[in-house]
Amino acid sequence: MTAAAPSQDVLTTDLYEATMCLAYLREGMTGEATFSLFVRRVPPGRGFLVAAGLESALDHLARLRVGPAEVAAFAAVMNRPPEELAVLDGLEFRGEVRAVPEGRVVLAGEPLLEVTAPLPQAQLAETILLNQVSHRTAVAAKAARCVLAARGRPVVDFALRRTHGTEAGHAMARIGALTGFAGTSDVAAAHHLGLPAIGTMAHSYIEAYEDEETAFRAFARAHPGPVTLLADTYDTEEGVRTAARVLRDLGLGPGCAVRLDSGDLGELARRSRRILDEAGLPEVEITVSGGLDEYAIDRLVRSGAPIDTFAVGTKAGVAADAPYLDSAYKLVAYEGRPVMKLSHAKVTRPAPKQVFRRPGLRDTLALRDEPVPPGAEPLLETVMRDGRRTGPKPSLAAARRRFEADLAQLPEAARRIDDPEPPEAQISGPLSRLTDEVRGRLERRMAALRER
Amino acid sequence: MTAAAPSQDVLTTDLYEATMCLAYLREGMTGEATFSLFVRRVPPGRGFLVAAGLESALDHLARLRVGPAEVAAFAAVMNRPPEELAVLDGLEFRGEVRAVPEGRVVLAGEPLLEVTAPLPQAQLAETILLNQVSHRTAVAAKAARCVLAARGRPVVDFALRRTHGTEAGHAMARIGALTGFAGTSDVAAAHHLGLPAIGTMAHSYIEAYEDEETAFRAFARAHPGPVTLLADTYDTEEGVRTAARVLRDLGLGPGCAVRLDSGDLGELARRSRRILDEAGLPEVEITVSGGLDEYAIDRLVRSGAPIDTFAVGTKAGVAADAPYLDSAYKLVAYEGRPVMKLSHAKVTRPAPKQVFRRPGLRDTLALRDEPVPPGAEPLLETVMRDGRRTGPKPSLAAARRRFEADLAQLPEAARRIDDPEPPEAQISGPLSRLTDEVRGRLERRMAALRER
Incomplete structure (x- = not known):
């Protein structure tokens, strides 16, 4: 017990992140997990998105540490004795973040960032990452269109x-x-x-x-x-x-x-x-x-x-005509095993990824470790390691230059104000094959369960 | 000069509030002003609005005090020597606020709050009042419809x-x-x-x-x-x-x-x-x-x-289908003189106001000092005097009871989910006559100017 006020940074989370972390820590489910944050669809009236919100999100991650005051607060809202939540004490974000730098144009399905960390750490980061990145990326796309x-x-x-x-x-x-x-x-x-x-x-x-x-x-x-x-x-x-x-x-x-x-x-x-x-x-x-x-x-x-x-x-x-994005923070790998979700329209692609960009904003969504194709540039960079930024905070001017460079590459159909058409990233052969393989495995398992 | 960090509460303002205050203070324009914050139109898809954001707005107002650190910051962004802005030093909010308590149903044109204070104080409060009240009132209307x-x-x-x-x-x-x-x-x-x-x-x-x-x-x-x-x-x-x-x-x-x-x-x-x-x-x-x-x-x-x-x-x-309100913070009186704006569709009504509500949410928008009609209840209450709250912060439970009571009075056409029709407040005779009188005076003056 402590009289210190709990950190707003830690409590600014959906309760379920804490309830899941508790289960993970109790069960020893602390293997390495990779989560991918991406936008499923570019909303109508947008021909592209602009990565934003990463820097404030990283600031939050760097402050994410659960101590006794936060354990007490979680216990209070769960109506449980703090002792039962003691395993959360000391949980902090020490993971790796790979991300598309702010200012870059991004397309549907492309990871804005990927977090690789012990499962509870990566889970605890979900709400704040979605909150910061979804909102700011939505507004940046609108602002870019005004410009x-x-x-x-x-x-x-x-x-x-x-x-x-x-x-x-x-x-x-x-x-x-x-x-x-x-x-x-x-x-x-x-x-x-x-x-x-x-x-x-x-x-x-x-x-x-x-x-x-x-x-x-x-x-x-x-x-x-x-x-x-x-x-x-x-x-x-x-x-x-x-x-x-x-x-x-x-x-x-x-x-x-x-x-x-x-x-x-x-x-x-x-x-x-x-x-x-x-x-x-x-x-x-x-x-x-x-x-x-x-x-x-x-x-x-x-x-x-x-x-x-x-x-x-x-x-x-307020990005008035598209004030939110259909963003997701999805588990794509756990302990080296590629993971995906099957249900309905929300199917996701498994495994950590990279985006390769060719001139003219011709993008390919690929597995993280595929070799960089000739003439292409990888979009995701490692921005945090062991819970710390890998370098100084990039300047706003640098982000603006990245935005201007990508914008100049954007096809006319994506740039136009009325009825813009967003380009679509291609899927690499290896990612496509892995998606089919994991889906097949899951569907076979579900079929077996139904026959039980 | 001071090394203290400037207050975010003071700097969280549109620059023009500060540039106007500077002119007002230099010219001795410190007479009593009343500003009215209202929503011009209820957006499509809404049959009513729900007052919200008052409490956080009052918290901001209570912290609104310009000291040397804030003067230095204003001077820096204006590219001027701080000495030229010295008259801003000590400016703080010591005014009166009358407001509709949170949770009450409000209609187009009805003041959510009115500020009466020396002109620079009332002006400096504009941005934060609009920011807190517009957003939260928009979201409250959406949330209420979900319920x-x-x-x-x-x-x-x-x-x-x-x-x-x-x-x-x-x-x-x-x-x-x-x-x-x-x-x-x-x-x-x-x-x-x-x-x-x-x-x-x-x-x-x-x-x-x-x-x-x-x-x-x-x-x-x-x-x-x-x-x-x-x-x-x-x-x-x-x-x-x-x-x-x-x-x-x-x-x-x-x-x-x-x-x-x-x-x-x-x-x-x-x-x-x-x-x-x-x-x-x-x-x-x-x-x-x-x-x-x-x-x-x-x-x-x-x-x-x-x-x-x-x-x-x-x-x-995000109040997705109506993420903002067409709200305004308008000067309605200065030194006892009723004031209004003529230009185009944005005509406003002069003078401090009150809203009288009869059962069935039949509202009348009236002058502040009209007698309360029999069977009616005034909506605006004095919540701040001399820059301080007049009482303890009302509980959320009380606000919820107010919401539920007003909701029960709402006509069916306003409550319905599809194509709701917002009730409209009537205009009292005295307010109607004063509006005509002030408009006539302004139009005569503009005509004289054009003939010059």
Whole structure:
């Protein structure tokens, strides 16, 4: 017994991980297990996924250690005396993790990561790995599509107010950085990750003053240098004219912008551009926001609207049209024996794996130890050994470069905004043969059982 | 300057809250402001919303204090010398919050909360209030529909692995408790909130053993007392037969269950029930899981499938079909002057408000200080004054009772699972007249500006 507060990192798990670990440890089932975390299907409206969430997942794994306080907490929620759970004391993650680095494009069925560890350790890691990787990979795919739709124009993240909590908001800011966003409104993320912080003013700011002009001038006094003025509180064109007058009076221009947050953004951007140009402010830019996603950005860009920056929020931050992935964390080997599940549509492929990528994102899903085919590159790298990272945390900039390199290789059908078609990984001969062999063995055993 | 780490609570904000506060404080714009947080529209597929997120939002507000470390961080992300932001030092939330208590049913346009505070304080609170309340209210509406669909059968929360991060997972567990769930798989939430923790075993658990029977027996040895056995790893009916044999051998029965996680759950439940009954185990229950939401639960219940417990995960935890709400935090009064926004579809109503509820959930949106009509009950209560809670944190049990009481009053059209129709709040005469008056005043002013 101890009075220390139990670790949130350890307790942030589905109860069944603990109940299974207890059975494993009691039975001496501590042989080496490999689990594979992958996404079964790329959701409709996505032509690819983007690996994300690995780094925070590894941070959690490194802190995964069950001590007396956590045993007491598990015992309490199981309504059992802590003594009966004593075997959990000292359980910690000391395993190996092989993973696709963040930022890489991934396809259905490809392991995002594989954990190899004594069975109870690998099991205890399940919930947190799925939680971190599924969510962030889903949002990264959405964010990447916003960047694709903007075709080189800056996209910035305004999602924090509508993400599923603050952790998800900070994750979105980081995912934006990973997928090529130009900045975030989230001060904590900007400060912590060294990202450009973006922010202007709310409608309430304008409304608090007697009129727009007074509000704009007060803002410019408080923020010497370039400012972005929100123009659509009352009447957008009038607001842009007022903004133009204030900027001209103050001798401002380059680096400044007006923001439009409602209405027909394409048409209003055109009219705003005309007003700004006629006011002699051709360098004042136009930022738009308000319910944007890749579809809206795509329409605006294709319409030729003179928009310089797209601020995306809610719909990217919650991956609104595909807010979850059909991810799985499946046992694929135990004590060297390849393992799979038979039931219904959820059949999985056995054994530890590797993904070999050829130019043009032609991928092959293979057994871990197959030789690397000529001209191919293996995607999974060893990132943790004995429960410790094998190297320093990779930089966000490196992840972003990986994303950009993979994106450039993506076939047009996968990149397009409307009805994208995800490429499919081929299955290697050895993996295909092993799948058939294990399935055959399991089916024969089930048949024998039924005849009993 | 200070070496202390800045508070994450303060920095978890959109940058523009800080840029606006800076302008307000420099200009002496510190008059009393009231902001109203409401949802503009109930999303399709929802007949009502359920207030949630207030308690964690208040916890954040109580910690909202800008000191030198936070000033330095704001200055860093703005690329400005901290001295220029010195006026932010000491800014903290000392305002009043009136709110609808958690668990109550709310409708479109009804304030979930109103903040009255000096303008910079009320502005600084915006991001975190929207973040906590929008997400949790969206998920609570989804969770409530799952409970409705189950018509009295227990519903439990298995969402943690696919929520948008761990904070969202813990929030889901709490929201489940608020809306009548019977338990959660999330150990941290169960431990912290005193909820029943629910958990069984994964398919990997079965696969790690030589066969199902060995796996079941090992589990029962580790967990004396009632167990739930996962039956669908290889062949569901065979799995249920094996589970029945093990339970009978061990003399188990009451409190035990089999879990089905794939396939045609209704048909498999019927066959499983028959197998269990024939094995003399009528009291062994059937739990189903796997991609469930209110629609699936509704179909299963209406089909008469002999299912005892529904475990819902992903789709409830991310509110999959409506993962965000069109929420707003709008300035409605400044220095006693009612304020509103005109632009486009986003017109808001001015002035601080109250909601009067009559039996049958007939609501009237009114001005804050209108007299309570006979037979009506005001929904917004003062929950924070001078930046401190006015009383102890209300219990989850109390919130759940409020939810159940409101749910019982909800019209059938709002309760139904398919194509629900949300009731609409009426607008009181005084609020309607004030809206017209303020709009008229703003429109006259805009017309005058255009003629200039």
